[in-house]
Amino acid sequence: MLSRFSTSRKVGKLSFLIAIVSITGLAFSNTQTFASSAFKSAADPYSGKLVYWFWAESDVPGSTAWMQAAIKRYEALHKNISIELVPQGSDTLQGAFETTAQSKSGPDIAMQWATLPVLTPVWRGQVASLKGLVKPSEMANWLNTSENVSGGEVWAMPLYLLGEPFVWNKTLFKKAGLDPNKGPTTWAEFLAFSAKLKAAGITPIQMGLKDGAFGAWFQATVGTQNLDSVQELKDVYTGKAKFTDPKYSSYLTQLDTLSKKGYFNKDIASIDINQAWQNFAQGKGAMTWTTDGNVAAWVKAGLEKQIGVQMTPKLGTGKLANFHTATQSISAFITSWSKNKQAAATFLSWLHQPENLASWYKATGAFPADKRFSADNVKNPLMKKLFALNSQPGQLWAENYAPPQVDSNGLRPFGAAVVTGTSTPAKAAADIQNSIKQWQTQQPADFKSYKLWASGK
Known part of the structure; x- marks a missing residue:
């Protein structure tokens, strides 16, 4: 969250290749089921352009490659939506968002480290409420959401758990x-x-x-x-x-x-x-x-x-x-100025569908921040120790x-x-x-x- 670090990683090259290989052959059989049951709003949840400022590579080598491939799958499923992924650097993550927020321009989806880096823009009116955009029953599956609660609301989506x-x-x-x-x-x-x-x-x-x-x-x-x-x-x-x-x-x-x-x-x-x-x-x-x-x-x-x-x-x-020392690390939220809030929320919810959780873990080895991810999926003895630490x-x-x-x-x-x-x-x-x-x-x-x-x- 910490890590909060530079994103260049030689050690992550192997994870990058694994991410590409593991993602390529995936078929998601229940996508139509999810699409038909998505939380409805007046806006079309599957059309428009989204700009997604993404950070995770330093925490999780291979995460950027996984997200790029996930977006391609999503765009193939929904022809009327376009998502531009813009990887962010650790040194400029907070400052870049503060600058763009002043002019209410830039991303539809942004990421900041949990709690104060998320809640500060919430208090400044720069983050959209998830009420009416994400079903409470879906959000109930997300882990460590208490880190991003203010005024009784959860303001951001966790992607993965992170221990130090x-x-x-x-x-x-x-x-x-x-x-x-x-x-x-x-x-x-x-x-x-x-x-x-x-x-x-x-x-x-x-x-x-x-x-x-x-x-x-x-x-x-x-x-x-x-x-x-x-x-x-x-x-x-x-x-x-x-x-x-x-x-x-x-x-x-x-x-x-x-x-x-x-x-x-x-x-x-x-x-x-x-x-x-x-x-x-x-x-x-x-x-x-x-x-x-x-x-x-x-x-x-x-x-x-x-x-x-x-x-x-x-x-x-x-x-x-x-x-x-553990957290959900980086959190994704929808900006208050986004013109496609429902589309952004629907995409973020899709990332938490069980097949995507399994794909994420297989590609990166990082634990998804979702209760639907079972400890039985963690086979490696060393990673089992880390999962136990993060779950205590x-x-x-x-x-x-x-x-x-x-x-x-x-x-x-x-x-x-x-x-x-x-x-x-x-x-x-x-x-x-x-x-x-x-x-x-x-x-x-x-x-x-x-x-x-x-x-x-």
Whole structure:
């Protein structure tokens, strides 16, 4: 959601080919049934032109190819509709939509990461309500929709579930004298493992900072472990708490420690997170944090026996320390200015039909965000572990709750500054708190809406 990263992926090439092969031969026998039972409106749901701004490739290698093929199938079924797919970059995803929304032009369907990146444009009147466009019975099958609820309404469609597992290279663990089948479960173990790996001449942690994402990722996986509830996380953005409070900002000290001990790859500042994952897959680092979709791509590339997966090692003592970092990641919504809202809604609903869920999983290995997708479909042992993590009680992707401006101007750059040594944990915490204050004063309407939403109204 996180990942929220650059979309170029060498490791995704195999997934791209698998996506094309698996999609080509599919026949959808119940399409007419779905078409005849589609939720009706005054507008023709199968005519017009739609522009779809799409993002998922960084989370799920092969997803763009799958969506392109799905659109071709849909257009073949419905001759009067045309859908233009426009892949979006991670670095410009939020900014590009903010710009086009000012002139109420651009896509009919847009995608943003779940919760605040979706709800902020909702509060600004840039997102169309799904009421009357999607049947409640259809929407009831979608998973994790609570992440995009405001005013009692679900505003966006989830496409897939996404966890952020902690991953290690078993071969490098064994080389360093560590048990290859056991990852570190506590922070003390994590530090001890890192020291042993470094002593063996192995880069302990492979990561990238160029896109800034890791600063927010570390806050999401480690920085919430001293909190007892999601409400406490919201409190720091509504002004009821300060980010400089150690229970919010002590993760920056841990980040500083890892950097000063030399546990990160030396080129961390000059590569982005996707490049870091490519390096990890090539055996250039022993541990990393990644996405389910990337693990699936590595499995398809024959790396399964080299990889171990688990939750992030436990550091904090709060109740959220037991939560797995997972979300529905990217969400699709219909823009308020679209002239073909019903056509857009009908297409999005079609993507969730069971045959498409099966096709998506076969092509990408990412878990569909739909209760009609059965765990029985997950055959690979490594992916079964990830599915179990994503299905356990207690899921949270903390970055979702940060206002986009705070995420872009606070969590990401100042977390990165600690790693590069251009800032201290104390200064970075103060700078992040200042970015929160700036958002509150520069975006008073959004701040008011956030407080109302955080109160449960």
